[in-house]
Amino acid sequence: MSNNEQHIVPIELLTKFLAGEANAEEQMLVKKWKDHSDENLKEFNAIQKLWNQTETAARKETIDINAEWDRMLDAITPAKTRTLPIMRIVQIAAAIIIITGLAFLGIKQSQIQTLKSTFAKTETIELPDGTIVSLNAKSKISYPKDFGIASRELTLKGEAFFEVTKNKELPFIVNAHEAKIEVVGTRFNVRAYKKQTQIKVTVTQGTVKLSEKKQPTKKTILTAGETGTYDRQVKAIKKKPVADKNDISWKTLEMHFSNSPLTEVIAVIQNTYHMEIIISDSVKDCTITVDFQNQDLASVLKVLKSTLDLTIRKDGDKLYISGAGCR
Structure with a gap:
């Protein structure tokens, strides 16, 4: 690789390398180019980061990446020479990843199930794992369609009472704004309306772990008859040893x-x-x-x-x- 060539990289080679399809010789060429200068390494890391942001599912299910490279190359380079300045590669990589990223988001969104209640009505829902969810008015939950297979994690906006089916292999997780509630099998209420400054968890049976998403070590364990609140303004968790029965009056x-x-x-x-x-x-x-x-x-x-x-x-x-x- 000449000194000039060490400042550029064949696009097909870079694509194969990022896709994990490069042979030993091709991997060595990319390595030499990366090691040639700090600038090359920095540029490679930027491209790799963009590439990694596109999930495998998007690359396989929504678009042929190599075909997209070729299509763009045919439009911008002569057929005999397919090498570009690295910043141009970054631009192309970003464009491709934006395309595949949007497609991937479309796939992910289509895989999300959202259930909600109306302004003045509660709803009772049975999740795929057998858990019963009672939604208070103006509330909704969102969860993947494969819920209960690889994980049991959902998002709550509003208020809901959960009667969780026990499964030690798959903890049941509720994401409520900045708070995270994790259980194995229990009954509890979560109040997490967007406009309220507190997220409140009331346990009626079993044990619940209440924590802050960004700081998982900031947590408290709640047992039956206890209430935990997460203050969204001061980012603090408090535990009350005696639960207020009125917290679940909307259900009872x-x-x-x-x-x-x-x-x-x-x-x-x-x-x-x-x-x-x-x-x-x-x-x-x-x-x-x-x-x-x-x-x-x-x-x-x-x-x-x-x-x-x-x-x-x-x-x-x-x-x-x-x-x-x-x-």
């Missing part, structure tokens, strides 16, 4: 309040019955002690109205609560 229709301020009561009711409720400042600090079991929204509101002497009116899809106040 059981609510328990003990000297609770009306603002707290209304927050639970909104999450349970999927109705937007606005309360006036005059009554927000009123407190109440009451239990509700399997009652509809009208019955619940009737109790609040008579107990706290409230005025409740409906306007469109919203409820407005007011009153003289509490002493």
